[in-house]
Every structure is written in C-alpha cells, then in structure tokens.
Amino acid sequence: xxxxxxxKWEERWTENGRKLAGNRLGHVMTDExxxxxxxxxxxxxxxxxxxxxxxxxxxxxxxxxxxxxxxLYCDPLITSGAHKITGRQRWTPTPMQLQILERIFDQGIGTxxxxxxxxxxxxxxxxxxxxxxxxxxxFQNRRARSKRKQQAAPQNNGESEVETEVESLSPNHEKKTKxxxxxxxxHQQVLTSRTTDEDLCFQNTHPTTAIDPHTSKPEPMLP
Amino acid sequence: xxxxxxxKWEERWTENGRKLAGNRLGHVMTDExxxxxxxxxxxxxxxxxxxxxxxxxxxxxxxxxxxxxxxLYCDPLITSGAHKITGRQRWTPTPMQLQILERIFDQGIGTxxxxxxxxxxxxxxxxxxxxxxxxxxxFQNRRARSKRKQQAAPQNNGESEVETEVESLSPNHEKKTKxxxxxxxxHQQVLTSRTTDEDLCFQNTHPTTAIDPHTSKPEPMLP
DNA sequence: CCTGTATGAATGAAAG
DNA sequence: CTTTCATTCATACAGG
Numbered sequence: 001x002x003x004x005x006x007x008k009w010e011e012r013w014t015e016n017g018r019k020l021a022g023n024r025l026g027h028v029m030t031d032e033x034x035x036x037x038x039x040x041x042x043x044x045x046x047x048x049x050x051x052x053x054x055x056x057x058x059x060x061x062x063x064x065x066x067x068x069x070x071x072l073y074c075d076p077l078i079t080s081g082a083h084k085i086t087g088r089q090r091w092t093p094t095p096m097q098l099q100i101l102e103r104i105f106d107q108g109i110g111t112x113x114x115x116x117x118x119x120x121x122x123x124x125x126x127x128x129x130x131x132x133x134x135x136x137x138x139f140q141n142r143r144a145r146s147k148r149k150q151q152a153a154p155q156n157n158g159e160s161e162v163e164t165e166v167e168s169l170s171p172n173h174e175k176k177t178k179x180x181x182x183x184x185x186x187h188q189q190v191l192t193s194r195t196t197d198e199d200l201c202f203q204n205t206h207p208t209t210a211i212d213p214h215t216s217k218p219e220p221m222l223p
Numbered sequence: 224x225x226x227x228x229x230x231k232w233e234e235r236w237t238e239n240g241r242k243l244a245g246n247r248l249g250h251v252m253t254d255e256x257x258x259x260x261x262x263x264x265x266x267x268x269x270x271x272x273x274x275x276x277x278x279x280x281x282x283x284x285x286x287x288x289x290x291x292x293x294x295l296y297c298d299p300l301i302t303s304g305a306h307k308i309t310g311r312q313r314w315t316p317t318p319m320q321l322q323i324l325e326r327i328f329d330q331g332i333g334t335x336x337x338x339x340x341x342x343x344x345x346x347x348x349x350x351x352x353x354x355x356x357x358x359x360x361x362f363q364n365r366r367a368r369s370k371r372k373q374q375a376a377p378q379n380n381g382e383s384e385v386e387t388e389v390e391s392l393s394p395n396h397e398k399k400t401k402x403x404x405x406x407x408x409x410h411q412q413v414l415t416s417r418t419t420d421e422d423l424c425f426q427n428t429h430p431t432t433a434i435d436p437h438t439s440k441p442e443p444m445l446p
Numbered sequence: 447c448c449t450g451t452a453t454g455a456a457t458g459a460a461a462g
Numbered sequence: 463c464t465t466t467c468a469t470t471c472a473t474a475c476a477g478g
Contacts, residue, residue: 044267044271093454314458
C-alpha cells in the first residue's frame with residue numbers, strides 16, 4: 001500500500017486508564033506534560049526527517065551508508081506522523097447547539113466573558129457534548145470571521161490587493177499600530193533577508209554544518 | 224505528488240466518536256507504556272546521532288553537499304507541512320527552540336527577567352531567528368495559558384482514579400492543548416483493543432539492532 | 447481516492 | 463498579568 005498504515009501509536013496513549021492508586025507503577029501525566037513530550041518527539045522527528053532527506057540526496061552519489069539506515073529508519077510513520085501522537089478530535093456543534101450559539105451571537109454582546117461562557121456551556125451541554133473551550137473558541141472564531149467577511153465584501157477601493165487573504169503581504173488591513181514585521185535582534189541583521197522564501201530552519205546555525213551534533217543530543221526531557 | 228506530502232496526517236479514525244478514553248485530565252501510563260515511549264525516543268536520539276555522524280563523514284568528502292544543504296533543507300519541517308511558499312509574518316519557533324523554551328519554562332523560574340530574556344534569546348538565536356520580544360511574548364503566553372488551563376481543570380489531588388471506564392459524567396475538560404476533547408460521542412467506547420496487527424517499528428528494533436539505548440547517551444528523559 | 451472549502455483549535459502578538 | 467485579536471494549522475465534509 002502506498003500509504004503506510006499509520007501505527008497504533010495513539011492507542012498506546014489512549015489505552016490508559018484504571019489503576020494507579022498507590023501503585024508505584026502508575027505514572028500520571030498532565031496534559032501539559034503530554035504536550036511537551038509530544039513536541040520533543042516532534043523535534044526528533046524533524047531532525048530525522050531532515051537527516052534522512054540529506055542522506056538521500058547524498059546517497060544518490062554514495063550509497064555506501066544506506067544499509068544501516070535502511071534498518072533504522074523503519075518507521076516513516078512515526079516520523080511523519082509524530083505531530084499527532086495523540087489523536088485529536090474536533091468538536092462539532094449539533095444543529096441545536098449551533099442554533100443557540102448563533103442566536104446568542106447576534107443577539108448582541110460579542111464578549112461572552114467567562115461567566116457567560118459557563119452558562120452557555122451549561123445550557124448547550126443539554127444538547128450534546130461541549131466544553132467551555134468549545135464555546136469560547138466558537139465565539140472567538142465567529143467574531144473574527146464575521147469581521148473579516150465584512151471587511152472583504154464592501155471593499156471596492158480599486159485595490160486589487162483586496163484579495164481574499166492569500167499571501168496578503170501587505171498587512172494593510174485595519175491592522176494595528178504596528179507596521180508589522182517580526183522582531184529581529186539588532187545584531188545579526190543579515191539574516192533578515194528572508195524574503196518570501198522561507199528558511200526558518202536549522203541551517204541558520206552555521207552554514208558549514210547544517211546539522212549541529214549538539215542539537216541531536218537528547219536533553220533532559222521531562223521535569 | 225513527488226513531494227513528500229506529509230499533510231495526510233493519518234487516516235481519519237475520528238469517524239463517529241468511539242474511543243475517547245482519558246477524558247480525565249491526567250493520562251495514566253503503565254510502566255510498560257512509559258518504557259516504550261522512552262525507548263522510542265531513545266531510538267530517535269540514536270538515529271539522529273548516527274545520521275549526524277554519517278552526514279559528517281560524508282560531507283568531509285563532498286563538501287559540496289554542505290552547500291546544497293543550506294538550500295534544500297528548509298521546509299519540510301515545522302510539524303506538518305508549513306506553508307510552502309509563504310513569507311511568514313509572525314515568528315514561529317523551530318522545534319529546537321521550542322524544546323529549549325519549554326525546558327526553561329518548566330524548569331521553574333517563571334520570571335524571565337530582562338537579563339534572562341537576553342540570554343535565552345541569544346541562545347535560541349543559534350537555532351533560528353528570534354528576538355527578545357518573541358521570547359518575552361512566548362513566556363507571557365505560556366504562563367497565561369498554562370494557568371488558564373489549570374484553573375479550568377481542577378485536577379483531583381493524587382486521587383487514585385478508578386476509572387472503570389464508564390465515566391459517563393461530563394468532566395468538562397477545558398484545557399487548551401492537545402489532549403482529546405470529547406467529540407460527539409454521547410456514549411463512549413473503550414475500544415482500546417489494539418486489534419490491528421502488530422505495532423510499528425521501534426520497539427521491535429530495539430534488541431537486535433545495533434543501537435542500544437543504554438549504551439548511547441540518549442537516556443535521561445523521564446524523571 | 448483526491449481536491450476544495452468550512453470551521454474548530456492553537457498560538458504569536460497586542461491591547462487593557 | 464489578563465483578555466482579545468489575527469493568522470495559521472488541520473480536519474470534517476461535500477464534490478468529482
């Protein structure tokens with residue numbers, strides 16, 4: 001199969017449950033820790049990916065080292081799928097919930113505030129699973145998108161750059177006070193030339209060694 | 224699609240709910256699971272190391288590779304295909320930077336003094352572009368969100384959790400990070416069965432392959 | 447299957 | 463520090 005079957009990784013994580021009590025065998029991880037872990041693995045995945053790429057480009061000329069790697073790199077899945085370690089499902093409002101949300105939304109106040117959120121959540125939970133975060137996000141998105149749409153529609157100022165949103169390089173939107181541009185340390189200015197091409201990567205380190213051995217050393221991971 | 228399309232993100236297993244195991248805040252892992260995790264990370268570390276070595280030995284012969292490297296490598300990173308051709312306006316931490324930041328963060332001191340920021344920024348700049356403002360904001364956000372999450376999810380104090388599996392209660396999560404949010408599943412299934420064949424790679428490779436987590440430095444990671 | 451589009455969620459940056 | 467905004471990521475879902 002062209003598409004390698006994704007591993008059963010997630011199950012290893014979700015398969016948890018039961019026990020623990022005073023059991024010394026159980027470990028409890030907070031979601032935050034899980035997140036950290038996930039990212040750390042992602043770092044390795046990234047490094048491996050890059051190295052593998054490198055390896056491939058090199059072996060096209062020198063295939064000597066291929067063997068070993070062949071074995072080690074046995075799981076393209078984990079590598080490419082490291083991001084997802086834990087499956088994430090996304091909440092989908094039921095028609096009913098959506099209706100209510102919608103009603104509340106244009107019913108006025110666009111800032112539900114914490115307390116309000118709680119209430120709403122509580123009410124909606126009677127129509128299906130939902131959490132405060134969901135409600136929070138919903139309003140957040142609703143407002144943002146409503147705004148954007150509005151801005152895009154009436155816009156006819158001969159600006160061809162009005163444009164949906166693709167690569168709106170000119171953040172001439174209503175934006176804020178800042179002309180935009182991400183901060184850059186005073187020194188090392190040179191790198192700023194990252195025009196449209198994106199580099200954001202490791203090579204920024206030292207041109208000579210794209211991969212710094214140090215970076216691949218496992219560091220102390222969890223607290 | 225010659226391009227290493229990784230965006231696939233594995234098949235949709237989120238169909239109709241199902242699964243959804245730990246809707247408790249914490250995840251409980253057995254030693255076995257922890258061990259597996261540890262090993263997998265260790266393997267990653269080892270692979271990276273070996274690849275780095277390989278890379279070094281190869282480039283010593285063909286330094287031309289170094290050049291290409293600089294260009295070739297830029298994008299496939301950032302978890303899950305970052306936009307290919309888009310100039311990014313906002314700073315995005317590289318996995319490496321994130322790892323470091325994260326480490327510093329939970330390393331205790333939640334008070335990134337001006338001086339400290341400078342140091343951190345300097346260190347991180349070795350792994351990519353970054354400015355003090357970025358670091359500052361990062362900590363600011365990190366703290367705020369961490370806090371919010373915690374508040375929203377009062378965890379049972381070391382309470383053992385039987386977690387039979389019913390859990391029909393609606394322990395409204397709320398956090399902000401990964402962990403699964405409940406979906407639609409009015410009813411949940413344990414579904415833990417790792418029915419599918421076999422588990423992927425890594426742990427299998429462990430014994431036979433040349434790499435031995437113990438001998439190689441990758442070791443420390445979990446408390 | 448593969449592609450495009452709607453939208454839930456994550457997060458850097460800024461305002462309050 | 464807390465709340466809000468803007469932008470981007472990833473996925474659920476409808477079409478071909």
